[in-house]
Amino acid sequence: MAESLERDGAAVTHSRGKAAEALLFLLLWLLPAAFLSVFFVLPLGRIFALTFGAFIDQASSLQELWQAVRRPLGFTFYQAILSTLLTLLMGLPMAFVFGRYHFRGRRLLRVLSTLPFILPTVVVAAGFNALLGPRGWLNLLFMDWFNLSQPPILFLNTLSAILTAHVFYNLTIVLRVVGGAWENLDPRLEQAARTLGASEWRAFWEVTFPILRPSILAATLLVFLFDFSSFGVILLMGGPRFATLEVEIYIQALQLLNLPLAGVLSAIQLLCTLLITLAHHRLTGGQQVQLTPRLKGEGLRPARKWAEKLAVTALLITLTAFILSPLTALSVRSVTRLEANRGERGAVQTGLTLDYYRELFINRRQSLFYVPPVAAARNSLVYALETIALSLGLGLPAAYALNRGGSARRWLDALLMLPLGASAVTLGLGYVLTFNRPPLEVRSFPLLIPMAHSLVALPFVVRTLRPAISAIPPSLSQAARTLGAPPARAWLEVDLPILSRPLLAATVFSFTVSLGEFGATSLLARPEFPTLPIAIYRFLSQPGALNYGQAMAMATLLMLLCGICVFLIEKITV
Amino acid sequence: MNPLFVSKIHPTRATRRSPRSGWMILALIFILLSACAPAAPTTAVPASTSISPTPTAVPFSTATPPEPTPAEPVELVVMTHDSFAVTESLIREFEQTHNARITFLKSGDTGSALNRAILTKESPQADVFYGVDNTFLSRALDEGIFEPYDSPKLTQIPDQFKLDASHRALPVDYGDVCINYDKTYFASKGLAVPQSLEDLTRPEYHGLLVVENPATSSPGLAFLLATVAHFGEGTYLDYWASLRNNGLVVVNDWETAYYTNFSASSGKGPQPMVVSYASSPAAEVIFAESPLSEAPTASILAPDTCFRQIEFVGILKGTAKRALAEQFVDFMLDVPFQEDIPLQMFVYPVNSQAKLPEEFLKYAQVPEKPASLDPALIASKREEWLKAWNETVLR
Numbered sequence: 001m002a003e004s005l006e007r008d009g010a011a012v013t014h015s016r017g018k019a020a021e022a023l024l025f026l027l028l029w030l031l032p033a034a035f036l037s038v039f040f041v042l043p044l045g046r047i048f049a050l051t052f053g054a055f056i057d058q059a060s061s062l063q064e065l066w067q068a069v070r071r072p073l074g075f076t077f078y079q080a081i082l083s084t085l086l087t088l089l090m091g092l093p094m095a096f097v098f099g100r101y102h103f104r105g106r107r108l109l110r111v112l113s114t115l116p117f118i119l120p121t122v123v124v125a126a127g128f129n130a131l132l133g134p135r136g137w138l139n140l141l142f143m144d145w146f147n148l149s150q151p152p153i154l155f156l157n158t159l160s161a162i163l164t165a166h167v168f169y170n171l172t173i174v175l176r177v178v179g180g181a182w183e184n185l186d187p188r189l190e191q192a193a194r195t196l197g198a199s200e201w202r203a204f205w206e207v208t209f210p211i212l213r214p215s216i217l218a219a220t221l222l223v224f225l226f227d228f229s230s231f232g233v234i235l236l237m238g239g240p241r242f243a244t245l246e247v248e249i250y251i252q253a254l255q256l257l258n259l260p261l262a263g264v265l266s267a268i269q270l271l272c273t274l275l276i277t278l279a280h281h282r283l284t285g286g287q288q289v290q291l292t293p294r295l296k297g298e299g300l301r302p303a304r305k306w307a308e309k310l311a312v313t314a315l316l317i318t319l320t321a322f323i324l325s326p327l328t329a330l331s332v333r334s335v336t337r338l339e340a341n342r343g344e345r346g347a348v349q350t351g352l353t354l355d356y357y358r359e360l361f362i363n364r365r366q367s368l369f370y371v372p373p374v375a376a377a378r379n380s381l382v383y384a385l386e387t388i389a390l391s392l393g394l395g396l397p398a399a400y401a402l403n404r405g406g407s408a409r410r411w412l413d414a415l416l417m418l419p420l421g422a423s424a425v426t427l428g429l430g431y432v433l434t435f436n437r438p439p440l441e442v443r444s445f446p447l448l449i450p451m452a453h454s455l456v457a458l459p460f461v462v463r464t465l466r467p468a469i470s471a472i473p474p475s476l477s478q479a480a481r482t483l484g485a486p487p488a489r490a491w492l493e494v495d496l497p498i499l500s501r502p503l504l505a506a507t508v509f510s511f512t513v514s515l516g517e518f519g520a521t522s523l524l525a526r527p528e529f530p531t532l533p534i535a536i537y538r539f540l541s542q543p544g545a546l547n548y549g550q551a552m553a554m555a556t557l558l559m560l561l562c563g564i565c566v567f568l569i570e571k572i573t574v
Numbered sequence: 575m576n577p578l579f580v581s582k583i584h585p586t587r588a589t590r591r592s593p594r595s596g597w598m599i600l601a602l603i604f605i606l607l608s609a610c611a612p613a614a615p616t617t618a619v620p621a622s623t624s625i626s627p628t629p630t631a632v633p634f635s636t637a638t639p640p641e642p643t644p645a646e647p648v649e650l651v652v653m654t655h656d657s658f659a660v661t662e663s664l665i666r667e668f669e670q671t672h673n674a675r676i677t678f679l680k681s682g683d684t685g686s687a688l689n690r691a692i693l694t695k696e697s698p699q700a701d702v703f704y705g706v707d708n709t710f711l712s713r714a715l716d717e718g719i720f721e722p723y724d725s726p727k728l729t730q731i732p733d734q735f736k737l738d739a740s741h742r743a744l745p746v747d748y749g750d751v752c753i754n755y756d757k758t759y760f761a762s763k764g765l766a767v768p769q770s771l772e773d774l775t776r777p778e779y780h781g782l783l784v785v786e787n788p789a790t791s792s793p794g795l796a797f798l799l800a801t802v803a804h805f806g807e808g809t810y811l812d813y814w815a816s817l818r819n820n821g822l823v824v825v826n827d828w829e830t831a832y833y834t835n836f837s838a839s840s841g842k843g844p845q846p847m848v849v850s851y852a853s854s855p856a857a858e859v860i861f862a863e864s865p866l867s868e869a870p871t872a873s874i875l876a877p878d879t880c881f882r883q884i885e886f887v888g889i890l891k892g893t894a895k896r897a898l899a900e901q902f903v904d905f906m907l908d909v910p911f912q913e914d915i916p917l918q919m920f921v922y923p924v925n926s927q928a929k930l931p932e933e934f935l936k937y938a939q940v941p942e943k944p945a946s947l948d949p950a951l952i953a954s955k956r957e958e959w960l961k962a963w964n965e966t967v968l969r
Contacts, residue, residue, distance in 0.1 A: 050693075122829055129834045134844040151844075156834070157825070235826045240787040241968050251789050254685030256957050257692070257713055337863050355863065365917060368662040368678075425686075432681070433693045443651070443679055443699065522656065523690075527680045540829050541657060542920065543854040544861020548833055572599050 021404070028401035029412060032394045032458075039451050040419055043430030044270075050433070051263025058260055068248075068261065069268060076244040076269075079159070079234075080227040083166035087223050090167055090322075091174025092216070097315050098175060099182020102302045109316065110179075111566045113172045113323055114508060118516035118562045120533045121232030122540055123555040124165060127326030128237065129156060130333055137329070157239030165233045168322065170223045176505040177222070177464055181215035182208075184468070184501055187299040214284055214467040221280045222463055225273060225420040231519075245269045249423045259429070266423035273421025277414040327559060334552035356549035360557075369538075371530050373554065377561055380515055380531040384565075386450035387457055387514035388507055394454065395461030395506065402462065403470045416462050419455035427452075428523040442524055452520040453513055460509035468502040469495075508566055515562055532558045647675040650898050653700035653890070655687040656680050659918040660911070668905050674898055684710060684792065691890065692717045701893040702902055704746065708737060708884045708946075709795060712953040715742060720888035723900055727907035727925070735884055735924045737949055743886035746906055749921035750852040750944050751796035752873040752880040753783070756838035759846035768847075769876045771804055774817060781821030784835040784845040787968075789960050790826045792883075797849045798963055799952065800881035803945035807955075811966045818967050838871045852880060853920045856938035860917070869937045877943040885921070 097103075098110065116124065130136055132155040139151035146152075155161050185208065193203040231246040243251075245265055253262035303309040337353040363370035402413055419427075431452065435442045442448060472495060480490040496503075518533040525534065532554060539551035647669065658680065665676055679700055681687040688710055691703050695717065706714045714720065720742035728736065728744065735745035753768075760767050768774050774783055786794030801810045814822075823845055825831045832839050836848035838858075855869035873880070887906055889899045905911055912923035916934050923930075 125830065126833070133834060235790065236830060240790070240824045240826050247790075254683065254689060255789055255795075256960070257685065257689060257710070258957070259689070259693075353863075365659070366661045366663065367659050367918060368665055369659055370662075428682075428686070429689060429693060432690045432699075436694055436697055436699055441699075443677070522680075522682045523686060525680075527678050538656070540833070542861065543832060543839065543850065543857040545839070545858070545863045546861040548839070549863065 025401055025404050028397040028404070032398040032401070032416070033412065035394050035451075036415055036419075036455075036458075040422070040427070040455055041415075043434040044422060044427060045430075046434050047259075047426055047430040048263055048267060051260045052267075055260035055264050065261075065264065069245075069265065072243050072245045072248045072265075073268070073272075075242060076228060076246075076272075079162055079166075079242075079244065080224055080230070082159075083163050083170075083227040083230075084220060084224045086163055087167045087170045087174060087227075088216075088220060090318075091171050091219070092178065093315055094171070094175055094319055095179035095182055097312050098179035099185070100299060100301070101312055102300045103312060103316065107567070107570060109320065110175070111563055111570065112327075113175050113319065114512055114566050115327060115559050115562060116168050116323060117170075117172050117512045118558065119327075119555065120516065120518050120536055121165075121236050123330060123536060123551070123558075124168065124233075124326065125156075125236040126333075126552070126555075127330045128161070128165065130329035131326055132156070156237065157241065159238070159242070161237040161239075162230075162233055162242065165237045166227050166230065168326070169233070170226055171319075171323070173222050173226070173460075174219045176508065177219040178212060178215050180464070180501050180505050181212055181467065183299060185211060185299055214470075217280065217284050218463040218467060221277070221417070222420070222460060224276065225417065225459070228273070228276070229269065229421050229423065231424065246423055246425075250425050253425050253429065262423075262426060266426040269423055270418060270421060273418055274414055276421070277417040278410065281410050281413055330552055331556045331559070334549060334556045337549075356546070356553040359546060359550055360553055369527055369530075371535050373532075373535070373557055376530055376532045376535045376554075377557065379529045380533075380558075380561070381565070383450050383453065383521075383531060384511050384514040386447065387453040388510045390447075390450055390454040391457035391461045391510040392503070392506060395458050395465060396503075398458070399462045399465035399469050402466050417459050420459045422455075424519040427455075428520055431520075431524060443526065449521055449524050450514065452524060453517050454510070456517065457510040457513040460513065461506040464502045464505045464509065465499065468499055472498055504570060507569055511565060511569065512562065515558070515565075532561070645673060647673050648895060648898055649675045649677060650702065650895055650902055651677045651679060651700040652702045652704060652902070653679045653681065653687060653691055654703070655684045655705040656682060657919060658705060661914050661918060664911060664914055668902070672898060672901055674902075676902070688714060691719050695719045695891065698890045698892045700890055701895050701899045702887060703890050704885070704887040704906065706743060706886050706888070707792075708882075708886075708949045709792070709799070709952050709956070711737060711743060711886060711949040714888075716953070719891055721891045721893070721896075723889050723903060725900070725904050725907055727904050730909075730925045730927050731907065732924070732926055737884065738886070743888045744903060744907065745884050745924045746887050747912075747915050747919065747921040747923055748882055748884045750873075750880040750882050750941050751793045751800070751849060752852045752875065752941060753797075754836070754838070754848050754850040754854050754871045754873055756836070756846035757870060757872055759837055767872075768874060771801060771813065771879055774847075775813070775820050777820070779820065779847070781823070782845055783817070783847040783849075784823040784825060784831045784843075785849045786828055786831050787824055787826045788963055791828055791831075793828050793849050793851065795956075795960075796881040796883055798959065799947050800878065800945040802959060803881070803947050804878040811962055814963060814966050822967070824967060847874075851920065852940060853916070853922070853934070853938045856933050856936075857920050859937045860933050873939055873941075875939055875941040877941075878945045880941040880944040882944040882946055883921075884924070 098106070119127075128136075132138055132153055134151045134156070136153075136155075139153050142148060142152045143150075155164075189207050189211070190203045193207045194200070198206065228244075229246050230244060231250065234242055234244050234247050235250075246269065249262050249265045249269070252258045252265065303312045334356055335352055335354060337351045337355070360373045363372075398412075398416060402409060402416075431448065432442055435445065435448060439445060440448075476498075477490045477494045480494050481487070485493065515531075516533060517531075518537070521531055522534055522537070525531065530538070536551050536554045536558070539547045539554060658678065669675055681690045684705055684707060687703075688706055690699070692714075698719075703719065715738060722740050722742045723744065724741050725744055728741065731745060735748060737743070737745070753774075755767055759765075765778060768776075768779060773779070785797055788795040788798040798810075801813055804810075805813050823835060825835060828850065831848050832850055832854075833843075835843040835845045836850075837843045837846045839848075850873075852873045852875070855871045855873060858871055859866050859869050887903055889896065889903060893899050907925060909925060909928050912925040912928035913931075915921060915923045915928075916931050922934075922940065
């Protein structure tokens with residue numbers, strides 16, 4: 001009797017627990033799913049509905065479509081795989097150094113490594129060109145040393161230019177996602193393995209690597225999708241001989257006004273993204289090891305043995321040179337005057353100048369669309385902060401929901417990743433088509449731009465937070481609850497401190513994604529509120545040395561702003 | 575759970591500050607920043623209202639009752655591309671005279687702006703569209719996005735620019751896409767400047783020309799059209815094949831061609847000839863780092879080497895503000911706006927009564943016989959030509 005009562009009671013509690021669990025899951029998912037439905041699925045759906053009908057009317061045969069798709073699709077996969085492998089090859093050792101060693105200038109170097117992420121492709125291309133172009137520093141140097149008549153380095157418009165630029169852009173993803181996880185790792189695990197007689201290599205392979213695997217896979221997926229939907233880099237660094245799907249979509253939609261074909265191509269791109277994400281989900285499936293992370297970086301230590309020191313130094317020098325040289329080339333160009341009177345003199349004459357910066361503050365042509373640099377910086381900052389708020393506000397519950405199981409999880413997970421693989425051109429046109437009535441109107445609703453930015457930032461937020469959340473042992477917050485802490489307090493005192501570092505990475509990603517975004521902003525922004533990247537493009541689209549210099553000056557300001565802000569975010573939160 | 579790992583929740587070192595407070599600070603900063611940024615999009619006030627035509631703001635301290643406010647200004651929305659620019663005072667003046675408030679919607683390049691107008695033609699987002707050029711014109715007309723308007727100012731515009739006889743699209747400005755060359759390079763090598771498209775295939779010009787990909791760049795397309803117009807559909811590909819054999823360099827966009835490859839722009843590029851605009855030499859003088867007495871570049875103006883781009887304005891079908899839209903179109907075709915065009919957008923006014931600025935008269939040249947093609951032909955053959963060009967030049 002007593003026994004059966006007890007059993008009933010347990011069953012009731014259990015089913016109530018299940019219902020509460022389901023409700024919580026629903027609540028956590030409600031906001032992110034609603035956001036994605038309205039601001040991603042709806043506009044894309046409308047474009048697809050419009051274009052598919054027209055595409056079928058055009059009666060192009062599948063054969064023809066395959067002909068149009070085959071080459072760009074193949075190249076898209078080819079370059080994305082190569083780029084991702086190279087990024088991992090370079091990024092993982094760097095992540096190791098950042099996750100295991102103390103060294104001087106650690107924070108500065110990490111801030112520097114985020115800078116490429118925000119730079120518009122035009123500017124990065126200009127930076128690489130100043131370094132490796134036909135008349136770049138290196139070529140001039142080699143021609144001078146070896147008395148060559150032709151530049152020895154052919155870099156621009158090659159596959160290696162595309163790959164280099166992709167590594168340059170995405171290194172920070174590996175560094176932050178994997179490096180951050182590594183830093184949080186409990187060093188005693190490896191120490192225990194070593195004590196038990198495992199070799200250094202075995203301890204790494206059987207202890208550290210399995211724990212880091214989710215982070216490595218998350219970084220790989222992010223990098224791959226970024227490369228997969230790459231557009232600017234292919235166009236500007238690869239030149240006209242290379243075309244990815246995204247480039248083909250751009251040409252069809254905006255140059256040939258062939259929206260039907262553009263729509264079908266972007267559907268194919270989206271389908272590939274979906275398949276990649278689902279495959280990734282299979283790989284990451286399986287139970288995750290739950291560990292208490294170390295909060296203050298006890299795992300970090302200075303390099304001791306000379307071989308260690310040598311390796312760390314070499315890696316750091318490589319990273320610095322790789323990241324800094326194109327950036328420095330830009331900044332130097334923004335304070336250098338080239339050839340005062342080109343019409344009259346042949347030789348290149350250089351001198352230092354602040355003219356370009358001074359000129360930024362003058363509206364010489366009394367143009368209606370002149371933007372003082374401070375205003376452009378403020379617009380960029382406000383959009384970026386709104387993006388942080390939006391993507392963290394939506395990404396945090398989504399990341400928790402993803403850890404709560406259920407068969408729907410796989411699809412929700414994929415839905416969250418899809419925006420990374422969606423064609424920016426198509427989505428932009430979808431916005432224009434869908435949001436044309438108040439209150440959600442492109443030209444008056446102020447949050448559309450941070451919303452578009454958040455779509456790109458969300459996958460980063462979720463991917464950085466999710467492995468960290470699933471690694472938190474539930475026993476911790478259970479203990480807190482047992483000691484009388486209400487759920488909110490348990491979260492604030494237990495989860496939040498543990499999540500601090502991944503949250504920091506997520507914040508920095510959201511910030512930089514928004515600060516550097518150009519495509520959606522140029523399509524949706526009111527001309528009165530241009531961002532820094534838009535101001536840079538405005539200068540670059542007109543001839544004249546002063547315009548070029550001002551674009552470089554503006555790009556330097558953008559890097560400074562980003563550097564300072566990322567530094568502050570890191571300083572405040574960790 | 576292994577008790578080993580749970581044993582130390584808190585780090586051994588004394589915590590300086592709990593991470594939580596850091597996030598609080600960040601949240602606080604965020605709230606402060608978004609609250610105090612005056613031009614923040616969240617508190618967006620159109621720039622025009624601050625300099626609104628009538629000073630309606632009455633200080634609160636004065637006891638006098640507010641004057642009867644004049645009728646609210648009517649908002650006119652003008653959709654255009656990123657390169658649109660105008661002197662601020664001109665727009666303010668128009669707003670004042672017509673009790674209007676002009677909002678400009680910029681939507682990327684010509685292609686994306688036009689796409690936007692076409693996609694939203696059922697419920698137009700603007701009243702006037704400016705910036706469709708002759709390569710896109712017949713597509714825009716076929717889509718039926720414009721209402722005809724026979725502006726009185728059309729009489730001041732030469733017939734050669736009026737490509738739409740029913741005045742749905744009215745010409746505003748024109749520019750010639752020409753080959754620019756580096757004067758210093760040609761002078762120092764003692765090399766003659768090419769005088770025809772055919773000249774460019776001669777061995778002495780091997781590797782000296784950079785052009786833009788016509789599939790991704792508007793001047794690139796214009797230059798391709800010039801060759802189609804000159805050689806005819808039958809043989810233009812042969813010409814491109816021989817250009818290719820003569821070391822032709824192709825890049826995707828004007829920015830790369832001009833700033834990276836062209837030798838006269840920053841003194842660094844390897845090619846002394848680039849496809850750009852006839853007005854670029856004037857821009858080089860106006861935007862020089864230090865005053866120049868002479869343009870460092872010039873355009874090749876020989877017959878058929880340039881292609882003329884004409885840009886049009888039109889009233890979008892379905893506008894509720896037809897009268898004001900007409901006034902704005904008149905304003906764009908009238909002399910003050912037309913004279914403002916050259917130094918703002920580096921193209922030429924179509925109004926024959928508009929005077930050119932001194933820099934244009936001195937440094938920019940206009941070809942006497944630019945190539946041209948029927949917009950309807952361009953619209954129907956564009957894709958085919960681009961495909962063939964791609965196969966010939968890039969594969």
